[in-house]
Amino acid sequence: QKEVEQDPGPLSVPEGAIVSLNCTYSNSAFQYFMWYRQYSRKGPELLMYTYSSGNKEDGRFTAQVDKSSKYISLFIRDSQPSDSATYLCAIKVTGGGNKLTFGTGTQLKVEL
Amino acid sequence: DVKVTQSSRYLVKRTGEKVFLECVQDMDHENMFWYRQDPGLGLRLIYFSYDVKMKEKGDIPEGYSVSREKKERFSLILESASTNQTSMYLCASSFFPHTLYQETQYFGPGTRLLVL
Numbered sequence: 001q002k003e004v005e006q007d008p009g010p011l012s013v014p015e016g017a018i019v020s021l022n023c024t025y026s027n028s029a030f031q032y033f034m035w036y037r038q039y040s041r042k043g044p045e046l047l048m049y050t051y052s053s054g055n056k057e058d059g060r061f062t063a064q065v066d067k068s069s070k071y072i073s074l075f076i077r078d079s080q081p082s083d084s085a086t087y088l089c090a091i092k093v094t095g096g097g098n099k100l101t102f103g104t105g106t107q108l109k110v111e112l
Numbered sequence: 113d114v115k116v117t118q119s120s121r122y123l124v125k126r127t128g129e130k131v132f133l134e135c136v137q138d139m140d141h142e143n144m145f146w147y148r149q150d151p152g153l154g155l156r157l158i159y160f161s162y163d164v165k166m167k168e169k170g171d172i173p174e175g176y177s178v179s180r181e182k183k184e185r186f187s188l189i190l191e192s193a194s195t196n197q198t199s200m201y202l203c204a205s206s207f208f209p210h211t212l213y214q215e216t217q218y219f220g221p222g223t224r225l226l227v228l
Contacts, residue, residue, distance in 0.1 A: 008152065043116070043202055043219030044155075088154065099170070100217065104154035 003027055006089055006103030015112055019076040023089035023103045026070065030101070032092040033065050035074045038105065039085045047087075048074070079110045115139070116220035118203055124226045131190040133223050135203030143206045144186035145217065146170075146178060148199040155202065161186055193227045200224050 006023045013019055021035075032051045036044035048063045050056045056063045064073040072091075076083055089103040119134035137144065145160040147170075157170030159178040167178050175197060179187045186205075190197055201224075204217040 006154075041221070043204075043221050045219065046216045049216075099157060099160065102155040104152060 003030075003101050004089060004091055004103045007106055008104050010107040010109060012109045012111060013079055015079060015081060015110055017079050017110070019079050019083070019108060019110075021074040021076075021087050021089075021106050021108070023072045023091075024070055025072070025091055025101075027091075027093065027101075028070070029093045030070075030091040033063070033072050034090040034092070034100070035061075035063060036088045036090055036102075037085045038088060044088055079108075081110050081112060084109045116203055116205055116218050118201075118220040118223050120223050121221065122224050122226075124228065125190075125193050126228055127194060129190075129193050129227075131193050131225070131227075133188040133190075133201055133203075133225070135186045135188070135205075135220055136184055137186075137205040137218070138184065139205070139207070139218075140183065141205035141207045141218075142183075143217075144180065145204040145206075146176075146186065146188045147202045147204065148172070148197075149202055149222070150199050158188065193225075195227050198225060198227045 004025045034049040035047045037047045038044040050063050053065050053067045060077045062075040086105040086107045088105040090100040116137045125131050146158045147155045149155050156172050158176050159170050161167050161180045164183050177189045200222050202222045203220040206217045
């Protein structure tokens with residue numbers, strides 16, 4: 001079993017839809033949670049990070065963590081074609097140095 | 113703006129060749145990382161470095177080595193390239209954060225390596 005599981009998609013939605021992207025993880029020691037966005041032919045860039053259970057909002061993006069279920073989500077409201085990218089969750093262990101464990105990424109396409 | 117640059121965007125090499133992938137960051141970051149990215153497998157850590165002349169194995173170091181002679185530069189070396197090393201290679205850097213969770217890895221654009 002992989003430490004971090006993520007549905008690879010592809011996920012196709014119409015413009016304006018609410019998008020839900022999810023990851024599950026198996027290691028309870030994971031404490032810090034990040035979402036990266038990767039456009040085609042580019043490196044990943046950090047979108048959001050959080051370390052506590054609950055929701056964190058940033059504009060149209062909301063990151064949600066449920067540590068009891070080992071489940072993290074990224075919601076995108078009013079999705080735009082410019083949101084079309086691959087979204088990767090990344091998780092870090094407390095005291096584990098700066099090593100991140102990444103999900104495989106979910107490919108999202110927002111259609112006009 | 114943090115900038116991480118990689119020496120090549122695309123590279124074609126033959127089996128058995130020695131391959132050098134170079135990465136340079138301009139923000140005086142202590143930490144540097146090399147990943148490979150493959151469909152269905154995501155990003156996998158090959159090697160990382162916390163300081164000059166220091167290196168640590170990641171999850172898949174076999175067939176690779178690294179060099180960090182200067183703080184801003186981190187090189188990945190494929191001693192004898194094989195076809196199963198065809199992949200996208202991504203370099204990243206980060207700084208020691210003031211708070212434990214305030215961690216951001218900044219990625220370069222990647223090098224697509226094809227080994228024939």
